[in-house]
Amino acid sequence: MESRLLMTMQVAVAGPQRIGAVPHGTRVTAPIASGHFEGPRLRGKVLPGGGDWTLLRADGVLELDLRVTLETDDGALIHVASFGLRHGPPDVIAALARGDRVDPATYYFRTTLRFETSHPAYGFLNRLVAVSSGDRRAAGPLYTIDEIL
């Protein structure tokens, strides 16, 4: 499958809300306080108020359901929705939970993304799907997001 870089996006997560054991797994909601994104065709900041709604499943896989609003440097607002899976060896996941610096190649953190905007300069985002690879840094994930061609 062919792809090309769309952007990198770094988010900063505020204190997680640990809802706990719910029927589908363990629910932890991660509010997103800030962030920034940059790519060949667009760049700007991640607005506060989004979040990553996560569910740790019984099989050890973390499902991530992220929604944020981006604001480009020329004032366009973009709605982003991303569904992801994260899993890896127990010692690697434990290191991530401690906030250690962990090589992202040692775990699987991948998401699929959709975008919505009304700004005509960025309308191309409404007509593509994207995939990302995540690097869970201590302050929040860094996503490398590729457009699927």
Added chain:
Amino acid sequence: MRSRPLITLRLTTAPTQHIGPGPHGTRLTFPITGGSFDGDRLRGTVLPGGDDWVIQRADGVLELDLRITLATDDGALVHMTFEGIRDDAAPGSPYFRTLPRFETADARYAFLNRLLAVGTGELGADGPVHVIEEIL
């Protein structure tokens, strides 16, 4: 983005259900009557009864929402869904791309529960064909 082939999925469909204009756009469904899938790690048939629930947006793009059940040749059932888009007006050729997900209880295929995938679709003579790759 690194990927590797997962399956080629061929669907057969019954005539389109034209529900018509609604709050989100024009609602259509493409009922799935069957099909087959084939790949290095799994192969089998598509059970009848699935559907692709579609909205045609004001900009002409089709938003896809499919649910089907796959039956492997060795007796496992796999729930498969995808969201996606088909933009027939994309420059060059239609942009028909999907984001499949899978669920199964069969331990031999549990790897499907742990991956994300991307599909490239085409309207073949006998129905839609999706070449689906695992995102590595």
